[in-house]
Amino acid sequence: MRKVVQAEDFYTGHGAEARFQITPGACPDALDPILEERGYQRRSPTSLQAATAERVLERTPHSPRVRLDDHPTDSWFDAWHAVHGGDLRSERNMLARVKGPSVYVRAMVGDDVAAVGRAVADSGWTGVFNMATIPEARGKGAARTVLAALAGWAESQKADRMYLQVERGNGPALRLYARSGFDEISAYHYRIATGSGR
Structure with a gap:
């Protein structure tokens, strides 16, 4: 006390x-x-969840409709901010402080960003962060495309154990991660x- x-x-x-x-x-x-x-x-x-990159790739085929960058682009930030809002400058400053190998993924529909995600590799693990799908692109596979690209990148970094955190009230995200091979390891x-x- x-x-x-x-x-x-x-x-x-x-x-x-x-x-x-x-x-x-x-x-x-x-x-x-x-x-x-x-x-x-x-x-x-x-919910804290984990999966191997191999398992994610088995369940989520890779798509050529993605772009991978070492740093967030303006279009990556624009898509993330359109979904989550908040103080974009604070988010930029926070991401600029991230150490270790990182990747920023954009799933594309034509020239437009449909979904984004970010991963950081450390000690054999890859953390998945900043997942966001533009509302009009939801339910069309854009987020699964991002996860597949992140899993492929995780394997390339020899950090093929993936983890993420998702709020238990976020039903669509929970379904996405379950379909992609993630299981809860703690809460x-x-x-x-x-x-x-x-």
Whole structure:
């Protein structure tokens, strides 16, 4: 309990709401109920999933309608931002700080970007990030095309164990990843202070 109060004081001192990531097996069992009792809301239940690049490629044939770049292009950012919104400058700054081999994939329909994704290789693993599909391209295989390109790149980096995180409320993404060969290996959620009960 003392550490919870210390964390709350730290967040308050920085003008932010206290937030805890609750990961079974990594957090004390009592932490989640303590935070719930203190009025923390449960948010963003997330599934951590993994697959081998080989398995993804077996289920998701590669398409020539992709472009791979070492750095994000303006059209990659435009597509990602059109789906997710937010502060584009902050996202650019964050990605500029990423170390290690990276790839930025664009699935194309003619000259237009239909879907994007990003991967980073490290110690035999490839993390999949920033998946986004333009609304009018959804359900047409664009995201699977991106995953196949990322899997092919992962194999080329000798980092063929792939992982990603997806919110459990995102049904279309969960179906996409299941069809592409990903399985859940663990789950977590957040507890966020609401200002009451503390």
